[in-house]
Amino acid sequence: xxxxxxxxxxxxxxxxxxxxxxxxxxxxxxxxxxxxxxxxxxxxxxxxxxxxxxxxxxxxxxxxxxxxxxxxxxxxxxxxxxxxxxxxxxxxxxxxxxxxxxxxxxxxxxxxxxxxxxxxxxxxxxxxxxxxxx
Numbered sequence: 074x075x076x077x078x079x080x081x082x083x084x085x086x087x088x089x090x091x092x093x094x095x096x097x098x099x100x101x102x103x104x105x106x107x108x109x110x111x112x113x114x115x116x117x118x119x120x121x122x123x124x125x126x127x128x129x130x131x132x133x134x135x136x137x138x139x140x141x142x143x144x145x146x147x148x149x150x151x152x153x154x155x156x157x158x159x160x161x162x163x164x165x166x167x168x169x170x171x172x173x174x175x176x177x178x179x180x181x182x183x184x185x186x187x188x189x190x191x192x193x194x195x196x197x198x199x200x201x202x203x204x205x206x207x
């Protein structure tokens with residue numbers, strides 16, 4: 074946690090004293106749905122804060138519904154996404170793609186034959202992109 078907190082501070086991200094690790098599978102499914110509604114960024118930022126700052130259990134439906142509300146998404150539609158697991162196959166496909174690409178940590182940035190693992194400074198990401206920009 075010490076290293077994680079130092080890295081988060083370097084990037085201006087708040088990080089609380091989370092004591093538990095919770096399964097994020099349902100949050101990933103809701104996140105993909107949120108992306109189809111042009112609210113992905115809002116949802117992901119709210120989920121990050123809920124989990125890493127506030128220590129909320131993002132595996133719980135009521136927590137996800139509150140995140141859906143905070144993100145400006147339709148609560149009833151979100152409940153259906155959760156209850157019917159409407160984005161389960163899409164998350165499975167993302168996980169399969171990640172496994173095939175050799176991704177073992179989040180975030181991982183891949184471009185061409187290069188791979189950067191973990192949070193990276195802007196300059197490092199810029200150099201990677203410039204390497205592949207004609």
